[in-house]
Amino acid sequence: KQEVTQIPAALSVPEGENLVLNCSFTDSAIYNLQWFRQDPGKGLTSLLLIQSSQREQTSGRLNASLDKSSGRSTLYIAASQPGDSATYLCAAWAGSYQLTFGKGTKLSVIP
Amino acid sequence: DTAVSQTPKYLVTQMGNDKSIKCEQNLGHDTMYWYKQDSKKFLKIMFSYNNKELIINETVPNRFSPKSPDKAHLNLHINSLELGDSAVYFCASSLGTGTAGANVLTFGAGSRLTVL
Numbered sequence: 307k308q309e310v311t312q313i314p315a316a317l318s319v320p321e322g323e324n325l326v327l328n329c330s331f332t333d334s335a336i337y338n339l340q341w342f343r344q345d346p347g348k349g350l351t352s353l354l355l356i357q358s359s360q361r362e363q364t365s366g367r368l369n370a371s372l373d374k375s376s377g378r379s380t381l382y383i384a385a386s387q388p389g390d391s392a393t394y395l396c397a398a399w400a401g402s403y404q405l406t407f408g409k410g411t412k413l414s415v416i417p
Numbered sequence: 418d419t420a421v422s423q424t425p426k427y428l429v430t431q432m433g434n435d436k437s438i439k440c441e442q443n444l445g446h447d448t449m450y451w452y453k454q455d456s457k458k459f460l461k462i463m464f465s466y467n468n469k470e471l472i473i474n475e476t477v478p479n480r481f482s483p484k485s486p487d488k489a490h491l492n493l494h495i496n497s498l499e500l501g502d503s504a505v506y507f508c509a510s511s512l513g514t515g516t517a518g519a520n521v522l523t524f525g526a527g528s529r530l531t532v533l
Contacts, residue, residue, distance in 0.1 A: 340521065349421075349507060350524040395460065399520055404450075404473055407460040
């Protein structure tokens with residue numbers, strides 16, 4: 307059964323810093339890996355989706371990478387801003403019609 | 418226009434009661450889901466329907482009964498509510514369940530259920 311782990315559970319950085327969030331998954335037979343953002347009391351917003359055949363995806367200041375062989379994905383955020391403060395969740399799509407989520411990394415960007 | 422809408426947003430009720438949460442999507446998606454986010458913020462799938470047919474039913478007590486009258490709606494009915502049912506319940510939808518791109522999920526804002 308797929309398990310997804312995110313490290314660290316929480317991260318606090320000063321504004322302007324570049325940062326990396328880590329995600330690992332146990333079953334490398336995934337179709338894709340998705341990164342979401344969740345703001346307090348809100349739903350999830352899809353940030354990036356990486357297909358299993360891809361190595362990375364970029365959207366603005368965000369870059370997500372995928373290494374299936376090692377079971378890892380990273381989300382790189384460049385020039386962090388206070389508005390980036392949120393919980394970031396990664397989720398792996400395996401063959402059983404479902405996304406398996408990690409527990410998230412709570413990011414705080416200090417002005 | 419809200420893509421995936423859930424009602425109610427907040428629900429406070431007594432143990433033993435029966436309650437329902439409704440979900441509607443206007444994206445033309447074929448697949449809908451219910452996820453539960455517990456107090457530790459862990460999101461776990463409960464059910465998934467594809468074109469009104471149940472395709473995922475995780476280990477969920479049979480007090481939880483999903484109903485999909487059409488592919489744009491997936492409602493969740495909970496009987497005999499227990500304290501442990503307190504959580505945020507998220508509805509989501511995707512174009513399909515296949516591989517490329519079809520399974521990008523769009524989530525609703527969540528329904529916070531508190532059982533007293």
